[in-house]
Amino acid sequence: xxxxTGVTDKQPxxxxxxxxxxxxxxxxxxxxxxxxxxxxxxxRTMIVISMSLTLAYYSGVYAAAIPFVMADYHCSNLVAxxxxxxxxxxxxxxxxxxAPLSExxxxxxxxxxxxxxxxxxxxGSALAPNVVCHLIFRYIAGFCGAPTVTNAxxxxxxxxxxxxxxxxxxxxxxxxxxxxxxxxxxGDAIVQYLPWQWTxxxxxxxxxxxxxxxxxxxxxxxxxxxxxxxxxxQGLVLEQIDLRNRYREGLTRPWIMLFTEPIVWGLTLYMSxxxxxxxxxxxxxxxxxxxxxxWSTLKTSLGYSGIAGGMALATIFSPFLGAxxxxxxxxxxxxxxxxxxxxxxxxxxxxxxxFWFAWTALPPKNPVVGIVAGVPIGIxxxxxxxxxxxxxxxxxxxYSASAMAANGVLLRLFGAGFPLFADSLYxxxxxxxxxxxxxxxxxxxxxxxxLFYRYGPxxxxxxxxxxxxxxxxx
Numbered sequence: 001x002x003x004x005t006g007v008t009d010k011q012p013x014x015x016x017x018x019x020x021x022x023x024x025x026x027x028x029x030x031x032x033x034x035x036x037x038x039x040x041x042x043x044r045t046m047i048v049i050s051m052s053l054t055l056a057y058y059s060g061v062y063a064a065a066i067p068f069v070m071a072d073y074h075c076s077n078l079v080a081x082x083x084x085x086x087x088x089x090x091x092x093x094x095x096x097x098x099a100p101l102s103e104x105x106x107x108x109x110x111x112x113x114x115x116x117x118x119x120x121x122x123x124g125s126a127l128a129p130n131v132v133c134h135l136i137f138r139y140i141a142g143f144c145g146a147p148t149v150t151n152a153x154x155x156x157x158x159x160x161x162x163x164x165x166x167x168x169x170x171x172x173x174x175x176x177x178x179x180x181x182x183x184x185x186x187g188d189a190i191v192q193y194l195p196w197q198w199t200x201x202x203x204x205x206x207x208x209x210x211x212x213x214x215x216x217x218x219x220x221x222x223x224x225x226x227x228x229x230x231x232x233x234q235g236l237v238l239e240q241i242d243l244r245n246r247y248r249e250g251l252t253r254p255w256i257m258l259f260t261e262p263i264v265w266g267l268t269l270y271m272s273x274x275x276x277x278x279x280x281x282x283x284x285x286x287x288x289x290x291x292x293x294x295w296s297t298l299k300t301s302l303g304y305s306g307i308a309g310g311m312a313l314a315t316i317f318s319p320f321l322g323a324x325x326x327x328x329x330x331x332x333x334x335x336x337x338x339x340x341x342x343x344x345x346x347x348x349x350x351x352x353x354x355f356w357f358a359w360t361a362l363p364p365k366n367p368v369v370g371i372v373a374g375v376p377i378g379i380x381x382x383x384x385x386x387x388x389x390x391x392x393x394x395x396x397x398x399y400s401a402s403a404m405a406a407n408g409v410l411l412r413l414f415g416a417g418f419p420l421f422a423d424s425l426y427x428x429x430x431x432x433x434x435x436x437x438x439x440x441x442x443x444x445x446x447x448x449x450x451l452f453y454r455y456g457p458x459x460x461x462x463x464x465x466x467x468x469x470x471x472x473x474x
Contacts, residue, residue: 025227025236033159033221041159045168047218048152050210051115053175055145058122058203059087060183061190062138063282064297068196073131077423081283085416086135088279090142091149092412095405098147100250103401104243106225107151107158111214118145119207126200142412149176150408154401157393158221162334165390166322170315173385177278178311181304181378184282188301250402258406263395263452263459263466268407270448271388274350274381275411276418277438281307283422288361288370288431306371310353310378314386321386336394337456343387343449349380351446354439358432387449399465 029035062083069080094114102110121144124137156168190198220226257264285303289295295302321342328338353376361370392407393400425434452459460466 025230025234027223027226027230031226031230032223033219033226034161036159044218044221045156045159045171047210047213048155049168049172049175050213051111051148051152052172053179054203054207054210055091055118055149056176056179057183057186057206058118058141058145059084059091060180060282061187061199061203062087063184063286064187064191064301065196065199066286067297068191069131069134072196073134075131078420079131079135081419081423083135083138084279084282084419087138087142088412088416090139090144091146092142092409092416094143094146095150095408096251096254097143099150099254099401099405100247102147102151102154102222103224103250104246106220107155107222108214108218108220111148111151111218112211114144114147115207115211115214118148119204119211121145122200122204122207126197126204146408146412150401150404153389153404155221157400158223162394163326163329165393166325167318169390170318170321170382170386173382173389174311174315177275177382177385178308178315178378180278181281181308181311184285185301185304185308188298192296192298253399253402254405254409257396257399257403257465258410261403261463261465263456263463264392264403264406265410266448267388267391267452268410270445271384271407272410272414273441273445274384276414277350277354277377277442278307278381279415280418280422280425280438283419284426284431284435287423287426289367292362292431293367303367303371304374306374307378307381308374310375310380311382312378313375314379314382318386321383335457336391336460337453339387339391339394340449340453340456343383344453346380346383347446347449349376350384351439351442353377353380354435354442358435358439361435362431391452395460395463396465399468403465 027035033041066077066080066083069075069083070077073080098110098114118141121137121141125134125141128134128137153172156165156172160168186202187199190196190202220229258268259265281304286300289300289303290297324342325338328341329335332338353373356373356376357370360373361367388407389404392403396403425437428434429437
């Protein structure tokens with residue numbers, strides 16, 4: 001029977017030769033994260049979600065420090081703003097290096113090493129003697145921090161079966177993207193009363209707390225690693241694996257999928273644009289509310305409340321979204337396309353919100369009207385992240401880590417680039433037409449969920465990796 005992945009509900013076979021006794025091992029209910037009781041899953045789930053929250057906080061809180069970075073390092077607005085971009089560039093590169101290592105050695109060793117390096121990088125960013133060192137340490141933070149996020153997503157897939165994954169994924173997505181928007185609100189309060197370096201000290205404290213929780217309470221969840229550990233306990237001889245070839249394969253697979261799989265590059269392009277709009281808002285809102293409206297730094301943070309509220313609403317109603325998904329599974333079968341019926345409608349919220357903001361954000365309109373425009377932007381954005389992540393996971397199974405790595409590269413490249421042209425966009429076109437330009441692009445991309453709902457089965461049949469997964473599970 002076809003599953004949500006369009007293949008089957010069976011677990012992939014352990015990758016050993018049929019003559020190897022390890023290939024016949026299975027995990028007991030207490031050993032298998034998928035079979036853990038919920039009281040055991042949820043604390044571990046919140047630990048891995050907190051890792052994503054920490055990185056998102058680091059990304060967003062910096063927006064509040066940009067004017068102070070300019071003053072302390074005597075640099076231009078563009079150079080100071082590029083701190084967002086350098087972090088996201090590192091975030092794009094890190095998973096490509098570390099994701100194959102997690103497939104070889106398990107999730108926890110990579111999480112614990114890279115999260116510690118991220119925590120230490122905050123010291124370098126806060127105490128950097130010049131802006132070049134400051135930007136280098138922000139790149140290092142992204143490079144080392146990103147694998148904790150990609151492994152966090154993998155850990156959720158390890159622990160939650162497809163039919164129960166909606167709510168954990170919703171919280172994970174909210175932690176990843178809602179916190180980016182909440183970060184500047186917290187940052188504005190920090191820089192109002194404390195030196196701007198406290199944006200890093202608070203990030204370091206948050207990361208240290210999460211690290212301690214992971215060190216003490218987070219067990220390994222990667223199934224192949226658990227099977228190999230069980231084999232070692234039973235004295236079985238593991239088949240020798242060429243680590244160099246395996247690493248090379250893991251290093252190149254995301255790029256192959258990004259450029260050869262229409263499902264990956266199509267959905268990734270859509271999601272990347274949406275993420276770019278969010279990161280651009282970190283720069284655009286201060287332009288509108290500080291420069292034009294003349295609000296204080298702390299008051300400007302209220303501008304983000306619309307987007308944050310929209311994302312919060314999408315998270316709160318995620319159980320309802322899960323129920324809708326299950327109803328479509330019963331209707332059209334357990335296929336990835338069951339993720340998209342609601343997204344067909346939600347995809348129009350982003351262009352609606354952008355056009356709304358474009359023509360209501362400036363005086364003499366009441367500023368509340370422009371802020372409320374962020375609600376459809378927030379709902380539309382988070383729903384895209386939720387459904388695209390879920391679709392890629394459903395579609396590619398054990399190859400979803402590579403699909404997500406490919407997604408993460410383009411996502412963060414867009415996120416790095418959009419803030420850099422925000423100032424020029426609004427200076428040349430103005431807030432109205434500059435935001436409308438983004439709205440027109442969002443309008444052109446809005447039919448994509450319907451196209452994938454309609455033609456997804458055809459694309460999956462032509463997908464090399466989806467077909468390979470299907471053959472392995474037969």
